[in-house]
Amino acid sequence: MEDQATGSARDAHSLPMCYRHQDRETGVRCTRCERPICPECMVSASVGFQCPDCVRGATPGVSGPPPADTRPRTIAGGTVAADPRLLTKILIGVNLAVFLVQIAVGWTFTGDFELFGRIGTEGVAEGQYYRLLTAMFLHDPQNYMHIVFNMLSLWWIGGPLEAALGRARYLALYFVSGLAGSALTYLLVAPTGASLGASGAIFGLFGATAVLIRRLNYDMRPIIALLVINLIFTFHGGIAWQAHIGGLVAGVVTGYAMVHAPRERRNLIQYGTCALVLLLTLVITVVRTAQLG
Template identity: 40%
Template structure:
């Protein structure tokens, strides 16, 4: 009996030189052992497995962020940036003065509203801020999703600078040396405003989830007292970050979210609300400079 024609021998589409009598349960094409993937029922080819992965709905956190593997990559990146900037401050003369927030200069050098949040003073300053950032980031970043966490951190840092500006008074440089933080010519540095933004977000989100946040109230209270007792601490930036972070968290936790899974439209509302927070901060800064 003559052999069957070669065009009737099933071959793997990805490897035409290989005969295969096993077919994919999804598309029905022959698939060789190298291209076979075990499925819930039978075998699927690699192409169908890849296509299925693209069509599977991406996991979301309770507040609509993209589910991750739990590693706080954004938090670690921010810590790395702050440490790198701190090291540069020690070796680059004048760097701190160029990136610190100074109300008298920030109207023409607006990057100071954000860059000041990555610079620090003494070693204990950066040590405390990075420790607090690490603790809060491990909880908030997976909960919000990385993109929302970045927005929260950046807006809180800027919010701290804006409130520091709003509560500053246009004084001469000589008067500023005597009056300390809050005057028009006094600089402010540190991630404290952004960290306090994370504190504020934690309070709001814990309340939204029906969880206790009693310990955080104690931490905020202690830091508030320290800000008034120890000279040289820009408590205005702490206040601004706290309020801004709470506002961002309220937008994420309460706007557009009905009972049940969060919908794509809710996420658009959240981003619009976060953008609105940013616009308000810009308008407040512009208004303050226009009346100075």
């Protein structure tokens, strides 16, 4: 049973370009200078968002980098990075590296480390819980399109989302979504079933992207259409729908906490939500293991 995600889409409506990134459309403007700013350039202010230049200029006469509390921040409160896609590149690299190992070693490697192993749910039920994590980095070595679609989706969706959230929050979202997808699959799949792939985590990124687009008042139709298309493939393509739905729900919940948390309690709400989703994942895993004896 395969676990795949596909494609991405762009807003068809004409929007101004970010003044610092001329290839990025945005519907948000700095509340001080009114220049258009993309999520990477947004710095949370008491009212709306400011651009990095206005934030730096708020303390005249001070040279060097701005104070810690006025550094340019993403919409979720993360630090603006020089390479906003670094973690996405690393995740793609890890997936590709593991895939090459799978090709070189064959199904012996995959059988030992995939989500449920080649004997159904017995591996996890016997205490090999690491498979809930390692399955996120494994793909069918006999189906190249599996990893191709997943990695293209990760690049198209993950890169902009990493820039909008910041590295730490993006990584937390990715793993929380992936583990939630693995746990729901473990709970609902037949004992003889098996699943592997990064799609649970990628569907979490889809869900968080939808929340972010809604938060920025962008046109929701492209992302909704994309999700509908992916869900159609999920339920009509012999794919592990449990991982997709689990990742999507976790991504929406976690993404909402990431972009809507009030500034004064941002870290508590954001990472507290991640902890609650992980706790629910643990409960699901324990319940399923008890069912299987």
